[in-house]
Amino acid sequence: MSDPADIAAANVLPEPSAGEPLLEVRGLQKYFPLTQGIVFRKTVGHVHAVDGVDLTLRRGETVGMVGESGCGKSTVAKLLVALEKPTGGTILYKGADVAKMGGRALKQYRREVQIIFQDPYGSLNPRMTVGDIVAEGWSVHADVAPRKGRLQRTQELLDRVGLNPDYVNRYPHQFSGGQRQRIGIARALALRPEVIVCDEPVSALDVSVQAQVVNLLEDLQDELGMSYLFIAHDLSVVRHLSDRIAVMYLGSVVEEGTEEQVYGSPSHPYTQALLSSVPLHEPALRGQKDRILLQGDVPSPADPPSGCRFRTRCWKAQEICAVEPPALVDRGQGHPAACHFAEARQVVPTEVL
Amino acid sequence: MSTSSGSISSSPAPVTYDPASGPVLEVDDLHVEFRVRSGVVHAVNGISYTVDQGETLAILGESGSGKSVSAQAIMGILDSPPAVITGGGIRFQGRDILKLNAEDQRQIRGPGISMIFQDALSALNPVYSVGFQIGEMFRAHRGTSRKEAKQHAVELMDRVRIPAAARRVNDFPHQFSGGMRQRVMIAMALALDPRILIADEPTTALDVTVQAQVMDLLKDLQRDTGMGLILITHDLGVVNEVADRVAVMYAGKIVETGTVDDVFTRPGHPYTLGLMNSIPLVEAKGGRLNPIVGQPPNLSRIPSGCSFHPRCPRARTGAAAAPGRDCVGDVPPLRLVVPGREAACHYSEEVLGV
Structure with a gap:
């Protein structure tokens, strides 16, 4: 296991003091172009997927985001983990504008803001073992876990999310939906994130299994002090987990x-x-x-x-x-x-x- | 409307069913298994239930509990092979449809029992207009002309509250929104005025506001036609708001059944209780959830005795168990525990606190 001081030394982003916002989103917009024609593609309009979203996420807090399908919740999630570039607006992380980050700062941002996806079947590579999936992030962010103790660290993570540590060499198809979602959580935790964006993490699970994963997310937050942006369409699950809630309709927070x-x-x-x-x-x-x-x-x-x-x-x-x-x-x-x-x-x- | 189908000469013997005589549909000890290369999957292991006129029975269960397979067996749409109905009977208006030949089964199911599915987009044919697909029921079972069938289709689309039905009858499924497609499917199902409508997760794929519209529509249609409704779902909220009675399924068996009020207020089976404790409330923040531990069983290796015992906090075996009530060794029968309530648990009285 690496010394936390090593990571702190490598960080380029300033540490905000307690209670200060970790993530601030102002007027976030994302338009997807609608094109016509095959050879000469011309833009005939835009899908206003996200159109003016403001959000503040503090340390250790859970913000719930609810809305019906097509309201732009998942696009917000993708924008926050920098999988998509916003059309307009700003995302401030620890006071720094994510759009202006480059090199080391962006790399650190991507390590500290992790995501858990909805579909536990589509989000895990079927050709990789569970151990490889969980450890993959360390090949980019080598400073988080030294090469030597990685197997042990992976097993600790599996144990922490309630999976048998001996399963490191199994493949995703050998697990049930709830167990796969735990693998996804372990993968996100591996990089010691500050923020986890949970994009409908329990929607695909059965009622009895859903509660297990909800409890796991709560326990991890209590223990590690992370912030969650919890996106879901199930209003009762969102109420259960969230401190604050934003309701979205057609691209904006209402x-x-x-x-x-x-x-x-x-x-x-x-x-x-x-x-x-x-x-x-x-x-x-x-x-x-x-x-x-x-x-x-x-x-x-x-x-x-x-x-x-x-x-x-x-x-x-x-x-x-x-x-x-x-x-x-x-x-x-x-x-x-x-x-x-x-x-x-x-x-x-x-x-x- | 239901028996005057003059154009069909080979219809089965006239139905001598008297609505007052008993339930419209009786499922009796139904067994379904899937014979696949890796072994035998026991999907439905002896379930029995009845549905009366105008009644809504909810079948509640998680994925893999056999709730959809039992419905597919009633509709005769199981994929065989690999699925095989290995035992039991399905009586519609007093006649066991499993004992009839394929054509007679079709003549009974066609106008008598309909089904709607979770995913309307894949249940509808993308290359035919919705009007043609709704009208197909009239053409196939009544020998109606194409023109008349389309007329009926417009009436039905009006009935399921699709706006501008006359204009939209020639549209294709992809031109409708999710909620409207579900209505198209409901229109098809209602075409021949069925006595039983099976709704397999009808609102799971829909947003809550649209879900409320569709459930309201189903309730109104049921009141108008007096049909029996079998609602298959995993959503306890939908069951509570729509159904009269509920049958809770686990590992291919019904583990508890009774009125929704009774079962939800005071569950008599540890599994039902576990489900109730697993869901957060929308009306209050509430404390920590109490999930059921473990995973639902693999249906090709169902646990011995009570199939819920590996996950049950009350399971008793060996010296701790009462004679003949060993959760690991003795299969608990579905028995009457209090008036109006059946549960398949050796210790149901303890769960109920009676």
Whole structure:
């Protein structure tokens, strides 16, 4: 095992003091071009996958990000781990702009910000053994683990995520979905990250296995003090894990606040509709929910509506909504919501009436 | 509408079924196995249930519990080989369909039992318009002309609340959104006014807001037609909001069954209890989750005795077990534990606290 002081000496990024934001995202945008033609490709438009996302992630904190498919959650994840380049906006990590990082700083950023993917089948190379998968990062970031103790370190990691350390020489197909997800977690941990972006890490798992992985993520955070950006569409899992939550709709954040604020007094109509659609599994609470059924589907991100993105499905929409995009600010509900007519409303029953 | 299919001369003997006489569908000790090169996979190991008119039965289970395979057996769409129905009966309106020849089975299932699937995009044929595919039911079973069939298709699309149905009837599946495709599939399933609709994870691939729309639609359609609905799902929330009764499956067997209110308020099988404890709540932050330890079993090597025993915190064996109730040696039968509730656990009374 390497001495932590060695790594600290190699770091080029400054250490922020406690409580300071680790990761700050301001006005993040990502447009994908839509092209036509085969020989002469011309751009005919853009898919506005991410369009103005603001986020702050502090040390040791979990920020949950919820939204329906196509709202840009996964694109945000890819932008954060520098797999895609943003079209606009900035990502500040420990105060430094990621877009302007080069060489050693970018390499360090990529080590410190790791990702766990949704699909435990597609994200592991079927031709590599589990040991090789977990240790692969060290071939680039050799300073994290000295060459000598790598096998032992890999086995420690497997043990830490709840896998038998003797499995280092097995291949991914010999594991179940939940076990593969643990391998993915061990791979991310191998580089001693500060931030882990979890992109739907438990969505593909069965209920009983999902809870095991959720608990593992919680334990690892308590022990190692990492920050999580937890992206998921399952609202109850996100509530369970997160300190703060951002709700996304069609490329932008429509509401943000603590877990208590967003679930207890949702103020954006979309958040209210989303929460009211979640089926509750307590018979006593059945039928006590304020049902808000949205009409129609999410509009295409290639041609988003003017003004407020949600106005085409919103029951509160008025003329101003088509003209002026609402800012994500607090309008008296105690937390910011991007709606001109934001109003706190309790949607999820908390106790039996 | 259901028995006046004049164009079909070779239809099986007239149905002498009286709705008041009993359940529409009875599954009795059904066994299905897959014979593959590496051995025999015991997917369904003796399950029995009934569905009444207008009733919703939820079959709850994790992947590999045999919930979909049992439904495929009812529909006659198992891939055989490798799948083989090795025992049991499926009675629809009193007649055992497994005892009939293939054509008679088709005549009963076609208009009587329909099924909708999780993935509408792969369940629909991409090269035919949705109107043609919905109309196919009328052409195949009623001998309706193409023009009339399309007319019926528009009516059905209206019924499942697809906006501008008349204009969209000639569109192809890829031109619809996920929620709309699911509606197209529901329209196809409802075409001949079935008495049983099997919905295999109908909303799993959909977003929550769309999921709520589709579940509402299914509920309304069921109320209008009085059909029985079998809802196969792994989502406890959907079961609670839609179903009347629930059957919990584990390793190819039903381990607990009863009304949703009873089972969810006071589970009688450790597996059901484990599932309830595994899911976080949306209504409160709650404490640490209590997952079930271990992995679901491999269906070609199902544990002896109670198949849940390796994961069960209450499992008892040897001297600790009561005579004849050894979790490792004795298979627990599905038995009545309290009125209206059956559970397959030797120590169900302890789980229930009675």
